[in-house]
Amino acid sequence: MSEPVHSIHPSARIGANCRIGWYAVIHEDVVLGDGTEIGDHAVIGPGTRLGAGVKVGPGSVVGKQPSSNARIKRKPAALSPLQVGDGTAIGANVVLYAGSEIGEDVFIADHASIRENARVGSRTVIGRAATVELNTTIGSRVVVQTGAYITGDMTIEDDVFIGPRVSTSNDKYMGKRPYAYQGAIIRKGAAIGNNATLLPGIEIGEEAVIGGGAVVSKSVPAGQIWIGNPARPLKPSSQEKKGE
Amino acid sequence: MSEPVHSIHPSARIGANCRIGWYAVIHEDVVLGDGTEIGDHAVIGPGTRLGAGVKVGPGSVVGKQPSSNARIKRKPAALSPLQVGDGTAIGANVVLYAGSEIGEDVFIADHASIRENARVGSRTVIGRAATVELNTTIGSRVVVQTGAYITGDMTIEDDVFIGPRVSTSNDKYMGKRPYAYQGAIIRKGAAIGNNATLLPGIEIGEEAVIGGGAVVSKSVPAGQIWIGNPARPLKPSSQEKKGE
């Protein structure tokens, strides 16, 4: 087969030994490190910087500027370009915004999206179809499993485990009254179970464990296990035995 | 860089000052209003009509005809083209079907999808990765947050707030017996919390509030706050204080 047809803006700087797929689009001022691989139909937005060995899957949009119209409250300001660290792998049909920083050796699975002004630490996994909203900080070695929803204005410290389909929110009054958006704060080493729900502004303490399907409306002290709707501490006698 | 390469069918009518991205595909009989912007790799299906100033993000499929095979019960009939009102913004990797009408100044975020025969009122927001099924009507100034699932045959009136990851269903017997599909009816100004579950056929009254993680199996009167699994009214003494 002939060399792939694609579009590379003349101002882009392409490292050594890069592979660029069919119909990919590399916009102005993009910088690709050595050995990067860009999949078929991927779009790399203006100014985006991808480190050495970064892989971008087919159909992904990397370094997108936020859109807006008459309906959007928080107008996007001019954003700095997206930066992605060495060795990070990005799946297919992913959407990543400008204005964010992704660390080294991060894994971002298919259909995931990460908004602007987010920070993702090194060696973290963002699962398939997981969504991370704006202004959120995620530490290193975090696992965010498939389909989890990480709201805006949220903090997730290092070594946290977010189970599949966990849901969070940051607006206590659901648009009815003014409120300073505040998502949950999840401390180091905590683990949140499958499809659990975290209400706005709560804190999950270090190494705390939230059971699958729990609905957490209050802050949870470090090291405790909470389950149920509304979530309550598991009885001490049971805490030895259980951990799911 | 040279002008973008793309495919525009000769029967399409393109307004003044439109921008069409790399490898975009504009199919037959499409009508684009003045100042529309079509992203890289976007596909605009046959006959689709986009109003003035509409933006379509990269990789989106707009005006798709329903697919089917031997397994699909409700065969798609011939559908009228999709119509999208002036000023509406559509994100990246979105899928919108033919046979639907989207109002003016609507915002549809990345990875969202809207099926055929849906109506979406003006100034409504359909969040990231939210899905709206067929035959559903959504009013004006509604907010459907990230990842919410709006089933088919559902009605959402004006000014409703649907929290992130809310889930709904329209088949009481889960395919086991014949049933006239009926999703929830959500009256004007109601608010549904993060990851709440609404069972088929119920009604949520005007300005009612459903707590995060609630599982609602009965209709909720106007103005009440319900929480829990199964959801029950919050005690009157607490209703003054709470609202999350």
Added chain:
Amino acid sequence: MSEPVHSIHPSARIGANCRIGWYAVIHEDVVLGDGTEIGDHAVIGPGTRLGAGVKVGPGSVVGKQPSSNARIKRKPAALSPLQVGDGTAIGANVVLYAGSEIGEDVFIADHASIRENARVGSRTVIGRAATVELNTTIGSRVVVQTGAYITGDMTIEDDVFIGPRVSTSNDKYMGKRPYAYQGAIIRKGAAIGNNATLLPGIEIGEEAVIGGGAVVSKSVPAGQIWIGNPARPLKPSSQEKKGE
């Protein structure tokens, strides 16, 4: 309009009466049965075999090799190509991996994804934005509704109904201790309600029914109805009346 521009590797074998869309990419050694339809911007990965009459929607990635980096525990081995049976319809922006087998007359809706080493039986429906993880087996005539999350190492027998946004998991200790991953086992004809949560390693018996929003932490005997958080059997007197 002129014939669509696309990329077909010379080693690919294309059946009679196939239609291949704009900017589609057909990689080496692909085999397309007679009458297949490949949408605009679809990518068909190396060696993939699509049966007669298979339809692939726009922007889908079919037969993707797993990606990995320093962070991924289970390194992907060399995978056999994806095989898709006759008459199967695949939506838009779908991602399907190599190493899996999809049966005949399956329907896979937009934004869905299916990982490697999965098996999907004939006439099954995989809903919009549903995700199926690796090493999972799904029977025939199963319905997996919109947004459901089917974890890895899971078994779903024939004629099961998985409601919208059902969530599952396969790691009892959430990465904290070694654990042989084990998702739920769902026996023939069972039905799982909207947004229900199934914890790891449990079994749902034949024709059992799990209510919407239930959180199931124990195995459920055949034919019983369980609801609530934690899920418990519906009282026998009620079992006659209810079924949602």
